[in-house]
Amino acid sequence: SQQGEEDPQALSIQEGENATMNCSYKTSINNLQWYRQNSGRGLVHLILIRSNEREKHSGRLRVTLDTSKKSSSLLITASRAADTASYFCATDAGRNTGNQFYFGTGTSLTVIP
Amino acid sequence: KAGVTQTPRYLIKTRGQQVTLSCSPISGHRSVSWYQQTPGQGLQFLFEYFSETQRNKGNFPGRFSGRQFSNSRSEMNVSTLELGDSALYLCASSLSPGDEKLFFGSGTQLSVL
Numbered sequence: 001s002q003q004g005e006e007d008p009q010a011l012s013i014q015e016g017e018n019a020t021m022n023c024s025y026k027t028s029i030n031n032l033q034w035y036r037q038n039s040g041r042g043l044v045h046l047i048l049i050r051s052n053e054r055e056k057h058s059g060r061l062r063v064t065l066d067t068s069k070k071s072s073s074l075l076i077t078a079s080r081a082a083d084t085a086s087y088f089c090a091t092d093a094g095r096n097t098g099n100q101f102y103f104g105t106g107t108s109l110t111v112i113p
Numbered sequence: 114k115a116g117v118t119q120t121p122r123y124l125i126k127t128r129g130q131q132v133t134l135s136c137s138p139i140s141g142h143r144s145v146s147w148y149q150q151t152p153g154q155g156l157q158f159l160f161e162y163f164s165e166t167q168r169n170k171g172n173f174p175g176r177f178s179g180r181q182f183s184n185s186r187s188e189m190n191v192s193t194l195e196l197g198d199s200a201l202y203l204c205a206s207s208l209s210p211g212d213e214k215l216f217f218g219s220g221t222q223l224s225v226l
Contacts, residue, residue, distance in 0.1 A: 031213060042117070042203055042217030043156075088156065093169075098210030099146045100169045103156035 004089055004104035012110040019076040021107040023089030024069075032065055033090045033101070034074050043088065046074075081113045115140065117206050117218035125224045131192040134221045138185050138206030144168075145187040146215065147179060150201040159202075162187050163210050191223075199225045 004025035031050045035043040049056045049065045056063045062075040086108045090101040118137040147159040158171040162181035179189040205215035
């Protein structure tokens with residue numbers, strides 16, 4: 001399977017704390033994306049980082065990418081109860097594969113008010 | 114601008130039946146992708162359509178098929194349903210293949226009894 005893995009599978013923190021989740025993937029990539037999914041709903045795009053980038057920020061989100069280790073991390077700072085959701089990394093499937101992505105197994109984040 | 118619309122939201126079928134799911138992309142988006150999400154296998158790519166043509170297909174049996182209409186709306190069909198087809202089916206749209214950022218609908222929850 002080309003599917004990536006995320007770690008931890010589940011994470012529970014207090015509101016205001018930072019949350020870090022990690023993603024490992026298997027093949028060379030052009031880019032890596034992070035998505036959020038609220039229970040039983042569709043995914044929402046959070047951030048994209050390209051293979052030639054090492055770090056990217058968007059609001060309270062910070063993403064890092066280490067292509068030598070085939071891994072990425074997502075940091076959510078000053079978490080809020082509304083951040084409670086599952087988070088998935090997604091990697092492209094290679095050249096000329098359009099919008100075919102490999103999604104990780106997901107990290108379930110619970111932020112306790 | 115309206116988001117990606119999937120109908121129906123919930124569906125219950127019995128083994129051996131067939132089912133058709135519908136997806137209306139965001140206005141102006143011409144690429145539609147379908148993903149299957151299950152607790153055991155996670156998110157898996159089914160296929161992608163652009164300009165009424167299937168561009169990519171994931172590793173699913175021929176019972177899974179789809180099509181796209183001239184207005185970019187897409188349908189997917191599953192014939193001879195099996196218990197293992199129970200899943201959340203997600204549709205995602207983007208401006209074009211390789212646009213990278215996907216906009217997901219809320220999904221159709223299919224239960225096969």
